[in-house]
Amino acid sequence: MSSTTITIRTARLSDAVAIEEISSRYATQGYMLKRAPENIIENIRNFFVAERNGSVIGSCAISFFTLHLAEIRTLAVVDSFKRQGVGSMLVRKAEEVLYEEGVKTAFVLTLSPDFFNSLGYHQVEKEMFPQKIWRDCTNCPKLMACDEIAMIKELEGRTVGGLQ
Numbered sequence: 001m002s003s004t005t006i007t008i009r010t011a012r013l014s015d016a017v018a019i020e021e022i023s024s025r026y027a028t029q030g031y032m033l034k035r036a037p038e039n040i041i042e043n044i045r046n047f048f049v050a051e052r053n054g055s056v057i058g059s060c061a062i063s064f065f066t067l068h069l070a071e072i073r074t075l076a077v078v079d080s081f082k083r084q085g086v087g088s089m090l091v092r093k094a095e096e097v098l099y100e101e102g103v104k105t106a107f108v109l110t111l112s113p114d115f116f117n118s119l120g121y122h123q124v125e126k127e128m129f130p131q132k133i134w135r136d137c138t139n140c141p142k143l144m145a146c147d148e149i150a151m152i153k154e155l156e157g158r159t160v161g162g163l164q
């Protein structure tokens with residue numbers, strides 16, 4: 001493995017601190033909901049990380065809502081590694097795992113629609129996801145002024161392995 005190889009893998013418990021550090025910075029800027037350390041630890045098996053030279057440089061999580069619907073969330077790439085394909089690799093890994101689980105539709109709530117557009121997501125009405133609203137949005141400080149864009153991607157038919 002070359003020293004600059006970026007590996008995408010399922011998170012381990014020892015990654016929880018790094019995930020919290022990366023994601024809380026963006027949560028403070030309003031890009032995502034803040035996730036408490038104990039919440040990350042509790043859900044650590046649903047996280048993926050991008051690792052380079054032993055350091056975590058990005059992360060994302062999956063969250064199942066129904067047998068066929070899941071969210072990709074808490075996606076964050078360290079500033080100095082943006083625009084190098086890391087975010088795309090994390091999302092593709094998440095999609096691959098969702099697809100293997102039988103999930104047909106992945107959704108995101110995001111302030112970065114151009115990024116998700118580049119990965120084949122398209123905008124829909126937030127009201128399509130009452131489950132999400134009940135689970136998370138009611139606790140969100142932005143509830144009444146939500147500026148996030150809901151986007152979906154149908155996973156059926158995509159090629160497992162990240163090739164589109």
Ligand SMILES: CC(C)(COP(=O)(O)OP(=O)(O)OC[C@H]1O[C@@H](n2cnc3c(N)ncnc32)[C@H](O)[C@@H]1OP(=O)(O)O)[C@@H](O)C(=O)NCCC(=O)NCCS
Pocket residue numbers: 026031032072073074075076077078081082083084085086087088089108109110111112114115116118
């Ligand atoms: C969104 C984010 C995860 C993208 O990660 P990344 O590693 O920089 O993304 P990639 O390098 O894989 O980008 C792939 C493509 O997405 C698009 N894209 C990515 N960032 C973009 C931006 N800021 N503006 C416009 N297009 C963008 C481009 O088409 C890009 O391809 P290109 O670099 O060849 O032009 C990263 O910017 C980030 O951590 N943002 C803050 C947190 C956030 O918004 N998370 C999403 C919450 S759901």
